[in-house]
Amino acid sequence: MDDETGQAHAGGGDPLAEIEALRTDFEGEAGEVRDAAGLEDVRARYLGRKRGRLTAVFDGMRNLPPESRGAVGRAANDAREAVSARLAEIEADLRDDAATESVALDVTLPGRGDEAGTLHPITLAMEEIVSVFTRMGYKVVGGPEVEHDFYNFEALNIPRDHPARDIQDTLYLGGDWLLRTHTSPVQIRTMQEQEPPLAIIVPGRVYRRDTPDATHTPSFVQCEGLLVDRDITMADLRGTLDHFAKALFGPQTETRLRPGYFPFTEPSAELDANAGDGWIEMVGCGMVHPAVFEAVGYDPQEWQGFAFGMGVDRIAALRYGINDIRIFYENDVRFLRQFAV
Amino acid sequence: MLFSSHWLARYVELPETTDDLAELLTRCGMVVEDMRPQGGGTVFDLDIPSNRVDAMNHYGVAREIATARRVDLRAPEITAEESDPGADELTGVEIEDFDGCPRYAARLIRGVKVAPSPRWLASLIEAIGLRPLNNVADITNFVLWELGHPLHAFDFDRLAEQRIVVRRARDGESLVTLDDVERKLSASDLVIADAQRPVALAGVMGGAESAITDDSVNVLLEGAWFDPASVRATAQRFNLHTDASHRFERSPAHDGMMMALDRAAGLVQELAGGELARGTIDVVGELPEPVTTELRLERLQGLLGIEVAPADVEEILTRLGFSIAAENNGYSVRVPSFRPDVTREEDLIEEVGRHNGYDRLPATLPIVRSVEEPGTPQILGERRLKRCFVAAGCYEAMSSSLSSAAEQTVFVDEIEDLVALGNPISESLSVLRAHLVPGLLGAVAHNLNHRQTALRLFEVGRCFTGPLTDDGVTERCGLAIALTGARRSDHWAEAAAAVDFYDLKGIVERVTRQMAWPKWRWEPGTAPGIDPATAAVLRADAGDDAPVGWAGRISADAAHTFDIDADVWVAEIDIDELIGRPHPTARYLPMSRFPGGVRDVALVLPEDTDYAAVEATTIDAAAAADLPLVGVSLLEIYRGDEIPPGHRGLTLRFTFRAADRTLTAEEIDAGQKNLVEALGETLGARQR
Structure with missing residues (x-):
């Protein structure tokens, strides 16, 4: 044209x-x-x-x-x-x-970039446990791992010659100093410092004189809870732990409370949970023993409360399907990598 | 603790199936750890709570079953028939130490025929894992496992002067116990003696010499009550844990021996014949007062959160052996001597709650009256810090706080600073960690052994230093990082370089920024376990404050100690002061809307002038001359032909910008000139 x-x-x-x-x-x-x-x-x-x-x-x-x-x-x-x-x-x-490029990209090639790291599975499990309680209004607190006999035993109604000291084989430093055998001393420290009502959740390392095997390590992680107010009942304890078990393992989870024994609670109980694979022992618990209230200067006729404790390693093992808890402390990256945040 | 269903059935009607019985026991608080069929019945391994000494026998467990089922408990039949003369005419008991032994009772049976036990008895004690010996010894074992009170049978004719003295051992005395071990006794050990020498370790184990043999004819049966602490101390000192000591340590009923002695005497007569001397010798010192406590129905309901009908309360307590009397809105309850664990109202509430059934408690959610932060600043800080490391590509490790002196001392100046355990499990777990790096190196070694070579690990946790004082030890929050191998995983487009010091520093800087912590000063320094050429110390502030941390590549020695064959870069920092700092709220700073200018300058500086000095000189000079400098950064380090020996080339980038106007090229040029001159004067820098 x-x-x-x-x-x-x-x-x-x-x-x-x-x-x-x-x-x-x-x-x-x-x-x-x-x-x-x-x-x-x-x-x-x-x-x-x-x-x-x-x-x-x-x-x-x-x-x-x-x-x-x-x-x-x-x-x-x-x-x-x-x-x-x-x-x-x-x-x-x-x-x-x-x-458009003259030659098309191979979009299937692997991408580039730094990988994120991971939190340790015990940290993950601990944060999940703790968050159930912080959502209910509990405050997370900590305490020393090297403890005085008074806080670890005496004030918790475990006097010197009490056979319960055998149950928790203790690692001693010297004098009255020891590695805490449970997180319960933090109950005492908190109640000494604060007036009721109070609601705390206490994650932390504890120590027992156990030779390492598939279900024991000499240092492990526990989580403790304490609620004190005027009218707290054992039914409240049951309701709280039932809610906790369902929050952690799913709404289908059943729980049962059965009698147990701890020197610092009366009545004492154990909570078993069944998320579908059978009953497992999960939480030790009970109503705070009046002797414990007396040790911290609370009037046991005026205040009531419950306390509970659980092994975080054990719950993490259940949650993630681990059958030898020593693997938690090997820090094998092939293991750690499986717990993306 | 083993229990036989056949045996339990002697005292109570059992549920129809074994599973029902197991379920019932668990619901009473006696967890069935194991169960196996045996001789047509079942043997249960029960976990009896350590304060329930009353349930450490078949009759006691049967009492729990009877209460739970609301059926009657049948006491064992006492068949003893006594005859003259009286026991006190034939023997005597003297207690020298009433503190250690508040009560000692004895019965005497003469003319017995020691022989193997009949089948029914042998099979019962075999079922719970005991070895039958002879009828008399087996009867004492049987009664222990039936009624819970430990008894001991002496060969009466082997007791010097045929009498008993309860006293502390004398220095130099010894005793061969039933297990054929000679025990050297001390004045703190309570013993049962005859007129001359110890014949039993009180409450723990009898002596071999006075034990019942096939030739024994006359038997003295001991039923005593000892101070629990004394038995516990002796059992621990000899590391001798027996069925008897396990019970005496837990304070069994102080009158339980009376029924047990009668029961045993009757069985001895039945199975071995003999004449039972009339009367029980019973020497009694000061015994615990019987406990009476109130139980208010209101308190019961207030603590359990459920109403229990008075009729049920009464039935439960009565079946468990408590005597109750109605009192205004509750009861006055007398605690039986076999329940030393019950001392106050709450203990009774547990008894009622347990047998009323915890599964009847409603599941209610309490109102938590709390308006606090969700956690302490330290805990919230730790949580944030860990996430910063995860974002920086690091894996959180958790290692044991128990370590070995050999591993810890690699990174410690003063060995005295280590906190040692008094009763360690093993050498490798004998001190508390003073540092976290050794734990991470253990993890590095493990991973390298499993062909995992690129590692970025961190740990946040407690570190402990001595000395141990009246205030305990020093416990601080620490942070450690260990890097080794490739910087990132291999990629098809580019090979990954190995990590170095600046990866380590970069992670620390990045995390510090994210945490809004003040920057640390990195200075050349020395640290134990770190290769000196690569060692840095970190300080919080200007001045001579002690370093808060150290970083570098582990020394060859350290690598050898941890069995590592790789370059590992580590840092350890004490963050105890920082971890609880509240995270500041951001404050917005207006950005300049005017363009600025950038100038790159290539400088030559002496090799030993560190970059921190270059940066500080630049910033100081800009401040002194009021220059609109907003940034200085390092673009390149250059070593080449044009650089004289002992020097290095640094290419710096200055960024100028003003908040209120557009800078002119002349202003920017003047600024650059000013800075270059200052670097020349102060540090001897010249432009290339």
Whole structure:
């Protein structure tokens, strides 16, 4: 196509026929456009101010008899809309093509970047346990791991010659100092410092003079809870621990409370849970022994409360399907990697 | 503790099935740890709570079953028939030490025929794991496991002057016990003696010489009550834990021996014949007062959270052996001597609660009246810190706080600082960790052994240092990191370089920033266990404050101690002061809306001028001249032909920007010139 052709069409003849012809020609040329330059050529040939064929039709309208101007004008406007729309479409297609690589990426290759680390499974389990109680309003507190006999035993109603001292074989440092055998001393420390009511949850390391095997390590992690107020009952203890077990192991979990023995609770109990695979011993618990309240200066006729404790290693083992708790302390990265945060 | 269903059935009607019985025992608080069929019945291994000395025998367990089932308990039949003369005419008992032995009772049976036990008796005691010896010895064992009171049978004719003296041992005395071990006695050991020498370790074990043999004819049966602490001390001193000491340590009924002696005497007569001398010798000192305590129904309901009908309360307590008398809105309850564990109202509430059934308690949720933070600042800080490390690609490790002196001393200046255990489990677990790095190196060694070579481990935990004083030991929160191997996992596009010091430092800096902690100063220094060329110490502030941490590559010695064959970069920092800092709320600083300018300058500096000095000089000079410098950073370190020996090239980037105007090129050029001159004057830097 060349300029002469365009001029020829614009020169004379029927403008409606010319419009029809230029639309047909335009469709053909538009299909041939491969790049931006080609697009601009086509635009100039049809819509160009000087030599555009459609421009020429508009220019020629003033020479038409008034009665035919309406029909020609409508046809010319339709043509201009169609041409403009088609040109815009081609332009968008060309932009898309430009953004495309010449060779497609292998999108299946592995990505790049630093891996995040992981929290230790005992930390994960501990935070899950603790969060059930913080949601109920308990505060997380800690205490020293090297303890005085008073806090670990005496104040918890375990006097010197008490046989219960045999149950928890203790690691001693010298004098009255020892490695705490449970997190319960933190109950005493907290009650000495604060007036009731109080609600605390105490995660922490504890120590026993146990030779390491599949179910024992000499240092392990326990979690203790204590709630003291005026009218706390054993039914509250049951309800709280039942809620805890369901929160941790799922709503289908059943619990049962059965009698147990701890010198610092009376009545004492054990909570067993069954999440579907049979009953397991989960939490030791009971109503705070009046002797413990007396040791910290609370009036046992005025205040009541419950306390409970559980082995976090044990619960983590149950939760993650681990049958030898020594693996927790090996820190094998093949193991650690399995516990993405 | 083993119990036989056949044996229990002598005193109580059992549930129909073994499983029902097991369930019932567990619900009473006696957990069935194991059970196995035996001779048509079942042997249960029960975990009897350590304060329930009354339930450490078949009759006691039967009492629990009878109470739980609300059926009657049948006492064993006493068949003893006594005849003249009286026992006190034939023998005597003298207690020298009433503190150690408040009560000693004895019965005498003459003319017995020692022989093997009949089948029924042998099979009962065999069922619970005991070895039958002869009828007399077996009867004492049987009565112990029936009624719970340990008895001892002496060969009466082997007692010098045929009498008993209860006293402390004298220095130099010794006793061959039934297990044929000669025990050297001390003045703290309570013994049963005859007129001349000890014949039994009181409450723990009898002597071999006075034991019943096939030739014994006359038998003195001992039924005593000892001070629990004294028995416990002796049993511990000799590491001799017997069925008898286990019970005496827990204070069995102080009158339990009377029924036990009669029961045993009757059985001896039945199985071995003989004449039972009339009367029981009973020397009594000061015994515990009987306990009477009140039980208020209101308190019962207030503690359990459930109402228990008075009729049920009465039935439960009565069946358990308590004597009750109704008192305004409750009871006055007299505690039987076999329940030393019950001393106050709450103990009675447990008895009622237990037998009423804990499964009847409603599950209620209490209102927790608390408006506190969810945790202490330390605990919340630790939680945040761990997550910062995870984001930095580190794996949290947890190692034992118990360590060995050999491992800890690698990183410790003063060995006296280590806290040693008085009764360690083993040499490798004999001290408390003073540092966390040894634990991490243990983990590194483990991983390297399992072909895991790229490691980024951290641990946050307690570190302990001595000396042990009246206030205990020093316990502080520490933080440690260990890095080794490739910087990141291998990638197809680029090989990963090995980690170095600056990876370690970068992690520390990144975490410090995230925690909003003040920056530490990193200085060259020395630290035990760290290769000196790579060692840095970290200080909190300007000045000579003691370092709070150290970092570097572990020394060859340290690597050898931990059996590691790799470059391991470690850092350990005491964060005790920082971990509880509240995390500050961010304060918005307006950003300049005006463009600034950047200038890169290549400088040559003496090799021993550290970068911290370059940065500090730049910032000081900018402040002194009031330059609009907003940043200085290091682009490159260059060592090449153009750099004279003993020097290095540093390419710095200065960023200038003002808050209130667009800086002109002249201002920026002047700023750059000023800084370069200052670096020249102060540090001898020249532009390349």
